[in-house]
Amino acid sequence: MTISTLVLIELWKRKSQLITGLLAITLGIAVIVAIQSVSIVSEQNVARNLDNLGANILVLPQAASIDDYYTSDIDAPTLPMDYVERILTSTIAGVDNMSPKLTRRVKVGNQSVVLTGILPKSEIASKPLWQSSGLLGAQLKTACAPSSSANESHGLEDKKLQRKAIDTLFSEDCLAGSQVAQRLKLSANSKVNIMGKEFNVVKILSETGTVDDDRIFANLKDVQTLLKLENQVSAIEIMGCCNAISQGLLGQLRNILPDTRVTTIGQIVSTQIETNQLMKKITLVMLIIIFFVGGISIGNYIWANVNERKREIGILRMMGAERSTIYKMFLLKALILGVAGGILGFILGTLAGVILGPYLAGIIVKPVYMYLLWSILLSVAISLAGSLFPTYLAAKFDPHSNLQED
Amino acid sequence: MILQGENILKQYHHNGGLINALDHVSFSVRKGDFVTVTGPSGSGKSTLLLSMFGLIRLSSGTITFDGKRIDNISDRHLTDVRKKSVGYILQSFALIPYLTTIQNVMIPLALEKISGKEQLKRAGEILDYVGLSDRMEHLPRELSAGQQQRVAIARSIVHRPQIIMADEPTGNLDPTLSLEILDFLRKINQENKITIMMVTHSPVASEYGTMKLHLNEGKLINS
Ligand SMILES: Nc1ncnc2c1ncn2[C@@H]1O[C@H](COP(=O)(O)OP(=O)(O)OP(=O)(O)O)[C@@H](O)[C@H]1O
Numbered sequence A: 001m002t003i004s005t006l007v008l009i010e011l012w013k014r015k016s017q018l019i020t021g022l023l024a025i026t027l028g029i030a031v032i033v034a035i036q037s038v039s040i041v042s043e044q045n046v047a048r049n050l051d052n053l054g055a056n057i058l059v060l061p062q063a064a065s066i067d068d069y070y071t072s073d074i075d076a077p078t079l080p081m082d083y084v085e086r087i088l089t090s091t092i093a094g095v096d097n098m099s100p101k102l103t104r105r106v107k108v109g110n111q112s113v114v115l116t117g118i119l120p121k122s123e124i125a126s127k128p129l130w131q132s133s134g135l136l137g138a139q140l141k142t143a144c145a146p147s148s149s150a151n152e153s154h155g156l157e158d159k160k161l162q163r164k165a166i167d168t169l170f171s172e173d174c175l176a177g178s179q180v181a182q183r184l185k186l187s188a189n190s191k192v193n194i195m196g197k198e199f200n201v202v203k204i205l206s207e208t209g210t211v212d213d214d215r216i217f218a219n220l221k222d223v224q225t226l227l228k229l230e231n232q233v234s235a236i237e238i239m240g241c242c243n244a245i246s247q248g249l250l251g252q253l254r255n256i257l258p259d260t261r262v263t264t265i266g267q268i269v270s271t272q273i274e275t276n277q278l279m280k281k282i283t284l285v286m287l288i289i290i291f292f293v294g295g296i297s298i299g300n301y302i303w304a305n306v307n308e309r310k311r312e313i314g315i316l317r318m319m320g321a322e323r324s325t326i327y328k329m330f331l332l333k334a335l336i337l338g339v340a341g342g343i344l345g346f347i348l349g350t351l352a353g354v355i356l357g358p359y360l361a362g363i364i365v366k367p368v369y370m371y372l373l374w375s376i377l378l379s380v381a382i383s384l385a386g387s388l389f390p391t392y393l394a395a396k397f398d399p400h401s402n403l404q405e406d
Numbered sequence B: 001m002i003l004q005g006e007n008i009l010k011q012y013h014h015n016g017g018l019i020n021a022l023d024h025v026s027f028s029v030r031k032g033d034f035v036t037v038t039g040p041s042g043s044g045k046s047t048l049l050l051s052m053f054g055l056i057r058l059s060s061g062t063i064t065f066d067g068k069r070i071d072n073i074s075d076r077h078l079t080d081v082r083k084k085s086v087g088y089i090l091q092s093f094a095l096i097p098y099l100t101t102i103q104n105v106m107i108p109l110a111l112e113k114i115s116g117k118e119q120l121k122r123a124g125e126i127l128d129y130v131g132l133s134d135r136m137e138h139l140p141r142e143l144s145a146g147q148q149q150r151v152a153i154a155r156s157i158v159h160r161p162q163i164i165m166a167d168e169p170t171g172n173l174d175p176t177l178s179l180e181i182l183d184f185l186r187k188i189n190q191e192n193k194i195t196i197m198m199v200t201h202s203p204v205a206s207e208y209g210t211m212k213l214h215l216n217e218g219k220l221i222n223s
């Protein structure tokens, strides 16, 4: 037997008390882990989505926010399809490609999916990822996109394949993102009924890790008819030449497109960075609160434990236990509590993130195992800090006066 | 001489005044003595016993143990002396409630960082010696009072101390059990040459002493 065994036996024999001692710190860590797991994924998602947008300018309805663009709620505002025409017929130079889209969240069976209407040719040509997934290659020059030349060469090798792919997204055909396909148990050539209309699934898109995975893509015309939004689109993604953007392309577009927001991806990214910074601030405030609440709660628990064991401390000191042994006893206990709180907090927080993430933030949250380490470190630090003072008092107890009480 | 006290004074502040719990007490204990300390309640018996190895700090006076002054050494060193050379037995048994018999007996060995194997061997032998080898895995509350005190005795001798300090070890036991425990202490004293200093109320118990100290109002009365 060692002093450590003694600590373990005591912990085990009084395990019900443990739960109260751990509650605050576990919940605190759980909240932080949940916030962080959700925000890191949303951060990654936004970055990836923007990366793979294949466009660098976004035209949105004036009233729409960038969030509307991704969440695609029922009442998200739209803009007229004529704007595409307007850009094409204008004298504005530097627009290399355009992709109008109409996006809505709809029910398929009892599942909620995002239906996106696209003009196949332009849509696909501006999607670097899809090209690499083997659907086809781009034949349009993609301005500024660094990976474009690689994709281009792929596509150019087989002109027939490109044509075929573009042709396949005619009316009544659709492409399904990998996650949607999984949820709805779709496969190539199966059928899916969306709002009463039967679509052929032409292809299951390979996983991209973006919102596209959760979408069904159909011909823009079909989607407009289905949603009774004839000639309306949610956004126009534009591939603009970098030089043109710096020479005032955005302003020119704004002039001919009233009631719209014309932004560059760069602006969107900086908005997102602001949101992320806000999340970081919230996490910091949470951290401070948890440090105090968790520390006080564990300290309180250790103090109660010290008082309950006053006599035991007196007995041990009588038998020749040093003050440092008393320190060791209670700080080891605090350490174990800290590790347990960290692990439990991580598990709870991760579960909360994974279960609630899709509901609250509309994103798929995966466990971030690195947070386990941080949770344990944080929890142990809080636990030790909270226990230091009660332990100091315990070690200072006069052995004799504590021997007497029974 | 194994233990010597000279001019021991212990004063307590009480209601603004001073109480002399020990009033200039001097005595000498030889190695192998069985010392009994008697006296009326409040006469300073426990104070004397517990102040020897620093559980109570004296107001003045000197204590010599095994040829060395121990009244003026640091708390750390005193703790070390208690750990290596002293065994305590209290009226209330002072067992740790969540540890089994054998675990309680192993504590002094654990404090000396003796190996687990050796701990088991020695604790097992001692429990055999006090007749509790069939109660090794019991918790204190699962033992009778007499058995609990035998566990405490086993614990006080397991690390082979030079001296056992016992404060009314039979105070919570009925007369028959008391005699059993007293016989046991005498056996330890004679067989193992361990010096014993025992505080007691009972005249029967004081008869076990080879040297008798009698206290009254903090003063030693020669008998
Ligand atoms: N912490 C204290 N503060 C003030 N006075 C104390 C304190 N501890 C003991 N005393 C006093 O010192 C005197 C001696 O006490 P002590 O406990 O040594 O007596 P005792 O002989 O062991 O008595 P008993 O037989 O009842 O155990 C008593 O008068 C007591 O009131």
Ligand SMILES: [Mg+2]
Residues within 6 Å of the ligand: B045, B046, B047, B167
């Ligand atoms: Mg007493």
